[in-house]
Amino acid sequence: MTRALLFGVVFGLAAFVDGADAHDDHPPVPGAGAKAAYAFPIAAPGSYRLPPIKRAAGGAVLDDAGRHDDLGALLRGRVTELAFDYTRCGDVCPAATLDMGRLQDLAANDPSISARMRLVTMSFDPEHDTPEVMRAYAAQWRSDDQASPE
Numbered sequence: 001m002t003r004a005l006l007f008g009v010v011f012g013l014a015a016f017v018d019g020a021d022a023h024d025d026h027p028p029v030p031g032a033g034a035k036a037a038y039a040f041p042i043a044a045p046g047s048y049r050l051p052p053i054k055r056a057a058g059g060a061v062l063d064d065a066g067r068h069d070d071l072g073a074l075l076r077g078r079v080t081e082l083a084f085d086y087t088r089c090g091d092v093c094p095a096a097t098l099d100m101g102r103l104q105d106l107a108a109n110d111p112s113i114s115a116r117m118r119l120v121t122m123s124f125d126p127e128h129d130t131p132e133v134m135r136a137y138a139a140q141w142r143s144d145d146q147a148s149p150e
Contacts, residue, residue, distance in 0.1 A: 040091065056082050061122065064135040078118040086125035087137045097121075097141050104143035117149035136140075 058072025075082065081103065085093050100119055108116045121138075123129035129137075142148075 004045045042095075056080075062131055062139060064131050068129040074120070075118070078116055080118045080120055083119075083121045085121060087129050087133055088125065091127055101141045101143055104148040105145055107149045108143060108145040108147040111147060114147055114149045119149055 056071060056075055058070050061069055061071045061074065063069060081100070083096070083098070083100065100121070104119060107117050107136065
């Protein structure tokens with residue numbers, strides 16, 4: 001979630017990462033509803049099947065610095081966790097974003113994994129989630145570990 005951060009927050013990582021770490025100390029994001037009750041029951045990790053992983057198609061995207069890029073080119077060369085979300089989500093999104101941060105910390109423990117991994121999030125609310133909004137939002141969740149993946 002560094003320079004390659006595109007837009008949004010992570011979707012669905014709760015099934016992949018368990019446990020607590022330094023990210024638990026991050027303050028709730030204003031307006032994100034981090035303490036809100038979920039609007040629907042959250043399934044227990046491992047109690048459901050995820051769809052098969054497929055290749056992401058290319059397309060024009062902006063990064064958190066406002067630079068234009070092609071999604072296909074951005075994803076090439078690394079194992080990528082690609083997530084879709086938006087910063088004003090007040091339900092499951094903050095919990096999923098916390099898990100993206102935990103994934104960064106876990107990957108940082110193994111340099112061979114971290115070097116081959118990229119975490120990318122995209123927003124589907126581009127009118128609100130400008131590069132500046134995304135950069136500020138990501139800064140609250142980004143791992144402090146220099147060995148964490150991009």
